[in-house]
Amino acid sequence: MTGQRKSRDQRSRITITVDGAPLSVPRGEPLATALLCAGYLCLRHSPNAGAPRGALCFMGVCQECSIQVDGRLVQTCLTPTQEGMAVRLKGAP
Template sequence: MSLVRVTNGVTRPAAVTFDVDGVSVSAPAGEPLATALAVAGLLTLRDSPRNGAPRGAFCHMGLCQECVVSVDGRTVQACLTPVRDGMTVNLGGTLK
């Protein structure tokens, strides 16, 4: 699956760059982190602590908490967290 941002007739803020597990990713400033990660091809955000199954964004409105990740050392919901320049995202160690 390939995800892309709509570009025709859409004005977006300037792109910012942030780090995801050591890889540089760019996205429009303020875009929800879950969206930026999906467009970058990162659909699995963590593994279930119960059975190790892959987990990712589900509701995209903050209800399910399936998209929790670590941002700058804090556990946050990716769907509710706007991207900003210089943030550090860790997908590997969240909630383990």
Template sequence: MAQETDGRPVVTISVDGAPLEARAGEMLTTALARSGLLRLRQSPRNGAPRGAFCHMGVCQECALHVDGAVRQACLTPVRAGMAVERRGVL
């Protein structure tokens, strides 16, 4: 594992089947945004892209599938090997 300047190890996670490097322990929304992945899901009602909004677990806009369960990305710390699937993003 490589070390980042803040001392946290860099780990690999899977996002929509592709590998992504992130810092262990950072919130998943941070890791995704750093990699340019701002679209987290699509609205089931009108297909509009949705992303992180409140960053404190209130709005549910960042809900993703993490290791098979729906989780809020703003409250989910990154850990090595986690599998993330964005919901309906094209």
């Protein structure tokens, strides 16, 4: 199941890539929100137990949503979407 936006989003749409696949998202939306609405619930796995991890606090405190974007580790809840972003989730279902 994917998330749904309450109202019709009128912002311009851009294209990012998620593990090489194109994804159309609203410009400037928090990356965590864009990924969640596209059905990406698991963003990474915990290093010790391998448990799935995703956006949790949506305010930058927990760092559970930290992933590689354009070769840098970022918190997706604090990162606005930008044209051409390359998101790496490899291994996340």
